[in-house]
Amino acid sequence: MPIRLDAKSTAFPDAFATFLASKREASTDVAVAVADIIAGVRARGDAALIDYSRTFDRVELEGRIRVTEAEIEAALAEVPQDTFEALKFAKARIEAHHARQLPADERYTDAVGVELGQRWTPVDAVGLYVPGGTAAYPSSVLMNAVPAKVAGVPRVAMVVPSPDGVIAPLVLAAARLAGVDEVYRVGGAQAVAALAYGTETIAPVDKIVGPGNAYVAAAKRQVFGKVGIDMIAGPSEVLILADGNANAAWIAADLLAQAEHDAAAQSILVTDSPVLADAVTRAVEAQLTTLPRREIAEASWRDHGAIILVGSMDEALPLVDRVAPEHLEIHADDADALADRIRHAGAIFVGAYTPEAIGDYVGGTNHVLPTARSARFSSGLGVYDFLKRTSILKCSPASLNVIGPAAVRLAEVERLDAHGRSILIRTNAG
Amino acid sequence: MPIRLDAKSTAFPDAFATFLASKREASTDVAVAVADIIAGVRARGDAALIDYSRTFDRVELEGRIRVTEAEIEAALAEVPQDTFEALKFAKARIEAHHARQLPADERYTDAVGVELGQRWTPVDAVGLYVPGGTAAYPSSVLMNAVPAKVAGVPRVAMVVPSPDGVIAPLVLAAARLAGVDEVYRVGGAQAVAALAYGTETIAPVDKIVGPGNAYVAAAKRQVFGKVGIDMIAGPSEVLILADGNANAAWIAADLLAQAEHDAAAQSILVTDSPVLADAVTRAVEAQLTTLPRREIAEASWRDHGAIILVGSMDEALPLVDRVAPEHLEIHADDADALADRIRHAGAIFVGAYTPEAIGDYVGGTNHVLPTARSARFSSGLGVYDFLKRTSILKCSPASLNVIGPAAVRLAEVERLDAHGRSILIRTNAG
Numbered sequence A, B: 001m002p003i004r005l006d007a008k009s010t011a012f013p014d015a016f017a018t019f020l021a022s023k024r025e026a027s028t029d030v031a032v033a034v035a036d037i038i039a040g041v042r043a044r045g046d047a048a049l050i051d052y053s054r055t056f057d058r059v060e061l062e063g064r065i066r067v068t069e070a071e072i073e074a075a076l077a078e079v080p081q082d083t084f085e086a087l088k089f090a091k092a093r094i095e096a097h098h099a100r101q102l103p104a105d106e107r108y109t110d111a112v113g114v115e116l117g118q119r120w121t122p123v124d125a126v127g128l129y130v131p132g133g134t135a136a137y138p139s140s141v142l143m144n145a146v147p148a149k150v151a152g153v154p155r156v157a158m159v160v161p162s163p164d165g166v167i168a169p170l171v172l173a174a175a176r177l178a179g180v181d182e183v184y185r186v187g188g189a190q191a192v193a194a195l196a197y198g199t200e201t202i203a204p205v206d207k208i209v210g211p212g213n214a215y216v217a218a219a220k221r222q223v224f225g226k227v228g229i230d231m232i233a234g235p236s237e238v239l240i241l242a243d244g245n246a247n248a249a250w251i252a253a254d255l256l257a258q259a260e261h262d263a264a265a266q267s268i269l270v271t272d273s274p275v276l277a278d279a280v281t282r283a284v285e286a287q288l289t290t291l292p293r294r295e296i297a298e299a300s301w302r303d304h305g306a307i308i309l310v311g312s313m314d315e316a317l318p319l320v321d322r323v324a325p326e327h328l329e330i331h332a333d334d335a336d337a338l339a340d341r342i343r344h345a346g347a348i349f350v351g352a353y354t355p356e357a358i359g360d361y362v363g364g365t366n367h368v369l370p371t372a373r374s375a376r377f378s379s380g381l382g383v384y385d386f387l388k389r390t391s392i393l394k395c396s397p398a399s400l401n402v403i404g405p406a407a408v409r410l411a412e413v414e415r416l417d418a419h420g421r422s423i424l425i426r427t428n429a430g
Helices: A012-021 A031-044 A046-057 A069-078 A081-099 A138-151 A169-178 A188-197 A214-223 A248-259 A274-288 A294-304 A313-323 A335-340 A356-361 A397-413 A417-427 B012-021 B031-044 B046-057 B069-078 B081-099 B138-151 B169-178 B188-197 B214-223 B248-259 B274-288 B294-304 B313-323 B335-340 B356-361 B397-413 B417-427
Strands: A003-006 A106-109 A115-122 A125-129 A155-159 A182-184 A207-209 A237-242 A266-271 A306-309 A327-331 A347-350 A387-394 B003-006 B106-109 B115-122 B125-129 B155-159 B182-184 B207-209 B237-242 B266-271 B306-309 B327-331 B347-350 B387-394
Touching: A003 A012, A012 A313, A031 A046, A031 A188, A031 A214, A046 A188, A069 A169, A081 A138, A081 A169, A081 B397, A125 A138, A125 A188, A138 A155, A138 A169, A138 B397, A155 A188, A188 A207, A188 A214, A237 A248, A237 A313, A248 A266, A248 A274, A248 A294, A248 A327, A248 A356, A248 B417, A266 A274, A266 A294, A266 A313, A274 A294, A274 A306, A327 A335, A327 A356, A335 A347, A335 B387, A347 A356, A356 B387, A356 B397, A356 B417, A387 B335, A387 B356, A397 A417, A397 B081, A397 B138, A397 B356, A417 B248, A417 B356, B003 B012, B012 B313, B031 B046, B031 B188, B031 B214, B046 B188, B069 B169, B081 B138, B081 B169, B125 B138, B125 B188, B138 B155, B138 B169, B155 B188, B188 B207, B188 B214, B237 B248, B237 B313, B248 B266, B248 B274, B248 B294, B248 B327, B248 B356, B266 B274, B266 B294, B266 B313, B274 B294, B274 B306, B327 B335, B327 B356, B335 B347, B347 B356, B397 B417
Parallel strands: A003 A306, A125 A155, A125 A207, A155 A182, A237 A266, A237 A327, A266 A306, A327 A347, A347 B387, A387 B347, B003 B306, B125 B155, B125 B207, B155 B182, B237 B266, B237 B327, B266 B306, B327 B347
Antiparallel strands: A106 A115, A115 A387, B106 B115, B115 B387
């Protein structure tokens, strides 16, 4: 049974704090093994990739690390037309929304004549990690590659392992649709090392994004600095805030959509209605019986699920902010007004007709979102992650004379005389 | 003598690649010691802070971890009026520029009736690390705290060690000016641990920013995830791109302003004029003789300085992009046009009247910038670092009917049936 907390109970503050602090992931320490793999790829390049792939993926990559155009075309031919149309539909919506994120450059002259500005430029080359194996997630390829291309990244190189020689055709189709420039059939820490340091076949990139297992996450941490990385995602979570008029069956369906991802996923209902809480509990049990991924969803709901009863929707808001959920659904008459008052959430799904699954695929917003309470300080993936900002400063002789003296004074108190002199040599020259 | 490279030489490509790959920092592995300190602070809170401060800073903090209002007032009274005015001037300029970075929220309805949007909210609480010891850098306090306050962060808590009981009055004055809410006299890994996990006296924060030594950097890495962190800054660098008409003495002054920071700092001149290269070399030698921080600047210039001769300014641009310098100065007739063509730099200082030191203090742009080639994938500190973005999605019954089927199809191929069902339960209900 999921945990059930009542905000009216005197034990609630402690119980809620414990709930917030609970970890859902076993932390596997693979740092040493990963460091070895990275060193191997740096030392031996392609030869190391081939050896590791033979060992871990049971596949022979000699002379075929890169997936060829012909192979991608063949994969495309395998994808049913309606699936391809659905992918295209999703891609177009993601692209349209992300295009609105492109920030504008700025340049202006202030009151004393100093020109200031900031300019956004894309990263030159991005590496995209895509997990392989039984489950293929073409939506993840779109969510990572489309924003990079919208940002103007000229080169997006994708790596995906091919265990026993297999790569899902859908993943290759999504890569083609999203404009991925190169695809390599390598995975694990060795693929991350290849993207960061380069090999004979794979040119190094500047930033690596995309989800992966503990080895991939550890490799990303270790190459950070040499290249940029995106966030290290934890297991996914949803918090559904609902009042007494909400539809229990729909809420149950959404809680289970989250729970089916992973036994470590988390589904939380916060409501001011004990009647709804009971109805949702029953609906979850009922819907579970026919779910193909029942075992996973059941484990997630049992071990990490939660129902939190609050005295009022107003009282719920600070609790939601403390959870800072990756996904927040609001099922309430005044859903918009409640959404406006939330400070910390990765994404908000407003109203009963916006199941979170819409955001996973075709809403247009990104499904790569901050997990494990990190929405308190970080954002979902966006065009911003593939751009960087250069600041611009330009003084004239006159404006340097106006602002220079204060800089000279500050350099003096910081005892950086050469700083002061670099200004004085100009202002004294006139 | 600094390294001198000539782009016309056949050995240049290799020599330049070696130059780019050279490390300027000894990597001290303090991870284990830092993990112990963090565990100590988590287990014993204030008592651990007091013990570590006694050991590392030779100061007794029992009952006085927090710097009082009276102490801050006393520090303010010690700061000379002209210095305080210079700080106020800098703060006003930094604030005015950063206020223009505040991004606008967005909400719109697309062609099929789906409402989409993104909303920016500030981080609740930010911790600011300020190094202590002999050198006091009030400018660094302003550069970190002002953008946080512009972003609307309600709580900025500053930590600064007080070796032998001393905190520079200027640092406290800058904190007061910048609107820092709380100041604690602790430093090192223990201060970072206190900010991340909280103690009896220090409430935990959501994000930690600010420069520090190897222990502070390692502690920031280790608490990352629990809280957000800013970039881990390496030694500072400048690249000056200059044509034959440039002023050799001014360039020498700017190269030395960079070099005086740290023996690991780096100053690079790229020019198409061998005459200028020689003149700058002589000017650096001449100016060094009277510099108070001569030893540091001399070591930096000797060990890490570089002069790179190119055939033309055009030819220089791709080399500059490969360096991706933290600071780029352009001394040339067409400085603006050259600046427009640069893709990777933390900040560009355009024209001969914009010494980099202006940007360190009073230009208005931020002086916390990406080092060690990371301008290829990251940006300087800004208001963005203290905001996060929540995406918003809202479907109506009608728009869900339009976009739902594609999501159902994609959920099917990703074998996430509960995802599809969460949509079908609504669209089949109508």
